[in-house]
Amino acid sequence: MAGKxxxxxxxxxxxxxxxxxxxxxxxxxxxxxxxIHRVQATQMSDLAVRWNCKAGKCxxxxxxxxxxxxxxxxxxxxxxxxxxTITVTPLRAFPVIRDLVADVSFNYKKAMEVPxxxxxxxxxxxxxxxxxxxxxxxxxxxxxxxxxxxQNTCHVIRDHEENKKSFAGPRFFIRMAELDMHPLDTxxxxxxxxxxxxxxGMCNITKCCTxxxxxxxxxxxxxxxxxxxxxxxxxxxxxxxxxxxxRKREGI
Amino acid sequence: xxxxxxxxxRASIDKRTLRTDKWWLQPAATFGVLLxxxxxxxxxxxxxxxxxxxxxxSPFYSPCISTACLDGASHFGQPIGTLxxxxxxxxxxFFILVVPLGFRLTCYYYRKSYYRSFWMSxxxxxxxxxxxxxxxxxxxxxxxxxxxRWFFYLxxxxxxxxxxxxxxxxxxxxxxxxxMSVGTLVLTLNATLxxxxxxxxxxxxxxxxxxxxxxxxxxxxxxxxxxxxxLNGNHPLxxxxxxxxxxxxxxYVRMVAKGTITNYYFF
Ligand code: SF4
Ligand code: SF4
Ligand code: FES
Ligand code: FES
Numbered sequence: 361m362a363g364k365x366x367x368x369x370x371x372x373x374x375x376x377x378x379x380x381x382x383x384x385x386x387x388x389x390x391x392x393x394x395x396i397h398r399v400q401a402t403q404m405s406d407l408a409v410r411w412n413c414k415a416g417k418c419x420x421x422x423x424x425x426x427x428x429x430x431x432x433x434x435x436x437x438x439x440x441x442x443x444x445t446i447t448v449t450p451l452r453a454f455p456v457i458r459d460l461v462a463d464v465s466f467n468y469k470k471a472m473e474v475p476x477x478x479x480x481x482x483x484x485x486x487x488x489x490x491x492x493x494x495x496x497x498x499x500x501x502x503x504x505x506x507x508x509x510x511q512n513t514c515h516v517i518r519d520h521e522e523n524k525k526s527f528a529g530p531r532f533f534i535r536m537a538e539l540d541m542h543p544l545d546t547x548x549x550x551x552x553x554x555x556x557x558x559x560x561g562m563c564n565i566t567k568c569c570t571x572x573x574x575x576x577x578x579x580x581x582x583x584x585x586x587x588x589x590x591x592x593x594x595x596x597x598x599x600x601x602x603x604x605x606x607r608k609r610e611g612i
Numbered sequence: 613x614x615x616x617x618x619x620x621x622r623a624s625i626d627k628r629t630l631r632t633d634k635w636w637l638q639p640a641a642t643f644g645v646l647l648x649x650x651x652x653x654x655x656x657x658x659x660x661x662x663x664x665x666x667x668x669x670s671p672f673y674s675p676c677i678s679t680a681c682l683d684g685a686s687h688f689g690q691p692i693g694t695l696x697x698x699x700x701x702x703x704x705x706f707f708i709l710v711v712p713l714g715f716r717l718t719c720y721y722y723r724k725s726y727y728r729s730f731w732m733s734x735x736x737x738x739x740x741x742x743x744x745x746x747x748x749x750x751x752x753x754x755x756x757x758x759x760x761r762w763f764f765y766l767x768x769x770x771x772x773x774x775x776x777x778x779x780x781x782x783x784x785x786x787x788x789x790x791x792m793s794v795g796t797l798v799l800t801l802n803a804t805l806x807x808x809x810x811x812x813x814x815x816x817x818x819x820x821x822x823x824x825x826x827x828x829x830x831x832x833x834x835x836x837x838x839x840x841x842x843l844n845g846n847h848p849l850x851x852x853x854x855x856x857x858x859x860x861x862x863x864y865v866r867m868v869a870k871g872t873i874t875n876y877y878f879f
Pocket of ligand 1: 510513514515516529530562563564565566567568569570580584
């Protein structure tokens with residue numbers, strides 16, 4: 361898509377703001393972030409935009425492009441129609457700082473609320489030995505680049521500000537799943553924590569987090585639903601609950 | 613006070629979504645298909661007829677366990693009497709339809725489908741939902757979704773019975789074995805699709821191995837889990853085609869029982 365393109369950029373701060381229309385050149389092979397940078401260089405020198413790697417790996421350039429949560433550096437210009445106006449806004453689930461930059465500190469707060477990995481007391485770092493099959497499931501979740509697109513699209517908080525205090529969000533459900541599936545983690549009540557403290561039950565598995573994840577992590581199928589099933593094991597399944605009391609089963 | 617995308621501090625944009633694609637198409641189509649199925653199955657459950665045409669039985673009425681069943685349709689006895697409520701005989705379909713109904717209603721995939729299409733929570737991704745409050749599956753009645761596994765187990769029993777129905781369809785109308793008709797194929801296909809749907813279920817995946825923390829200690833369960841995980845990736849597909857399969861099997865048996873068509877025998 362070479363030539364002129366029409367961009368509608370949201371500009372403003374946490375008090376007020378509006379869309380500004382601009383026309384800008386676009387070259388073959390460019391992505392939305394390139395074009396935004398050109399706007400910044402030629403027409404709006406004070407346009408705020410956050411980015412870092414331009415390779416889809418740092419998770420900084422999250423924004424909404426034609427209403428969809430995307431990485432600006434991974435959204436190619438040739439995916440738009442000729443002459444189509446491309447609307448770009450900051451993430452709409454979080455407070456805006458300025459222009460395209462949203463304040464994502466909610467996520468850092470939530471990250472601190474998840475207890476970190478707790479290895480067995482008798483193992484020193486460097487002594488961890490695990491089978492590949494046992495760590496595989498957790499490894500998928502390590503691909504997360506913390507772009508928070510999943511957090512931003514999740515309707516539990518996007519559409520209900522008041523839920524923010526009681527809901528950790530999909531990015532942290534994969535974190536909890538990662539640790540609960542980890543062969544060496546010794547914290548055994550992560551399931552209960554997920555349900556009682558981090559709002560796992562608020563998720564209605566409508567899968568928007570999975571839809572937007574640029575790392576294609578199967579957030580819902582591989583983390584949230586397995587965690588929900590594990591929660592059922594310990595909280596809502598009287599037979600299993602009884603079984604675990606009698607036999608002290610390993611693995612649940 | 614404004615909440616959601618209109619909350620104070622967020623970018624002030626007065627649209628509930630800025631999506632430019634046809635995001636409403638999928639929920640609208642899902643709504644249409646699910647509603648048609650509900651209407652058709654309700655009609656069939658109340659019809660109380662045309663569900664048995666030796667040796668074919670409709671999946672909506674199998675097993676037929678009440679004394680109100682048609683002659684010959686009850687392969688597993690009639691432990692339940694004929695119940696009459698307000699002068700109306702309760703359809704034998706009701707006693708068993710609760711199982712597939714409960715199974716599908718609590719299915720993780722159907723939950724997604726109807727939360728989106730019927731409840732619009734959310735209608736599509738990054739399209740604001742119309743509800744003021746939202747508590748998800750944390751309280752009654754939606755907390756009951758956690759009972760999915762019980763319906764899964766009951767569903768397995770039902771699958772065995774419907775497989776039995778497909779097997780006895782290898783007989784002719786006189787009860788002789790070694791015959792095969794279009795009806796045999798229809799019931800076999802239906803049973804196969806139902807097995808695929810059940811085996812690809814998330815609860816199945818969890819039960820068979822997903823709940824383990826160490827796969828290396830349980831190599832066989834790991835294999836089984838890997839297999840079910842593959843099926844699980846196609847769970848939405850199996851959910852849809854098995855739904856169509858059940859409806860189609862019922863329509864076929866109904867037409868044969870009504871005499872609209874004859875059940876063609878290959879041999
Ligand atoms: S599946 Fe759950 S966590 Fe993911 S976006 Fe939907 S409600 Fe949020
Ligand atoms: S899970 Fe995916 S969408 Fe969510 S923060 Fe990580 S990379 Fe981004
Ligand atoms: S700039 Fe790093 S992900 Fe886009
Ligand atoms: S049947 Fe769909 S998840 Fe169990």
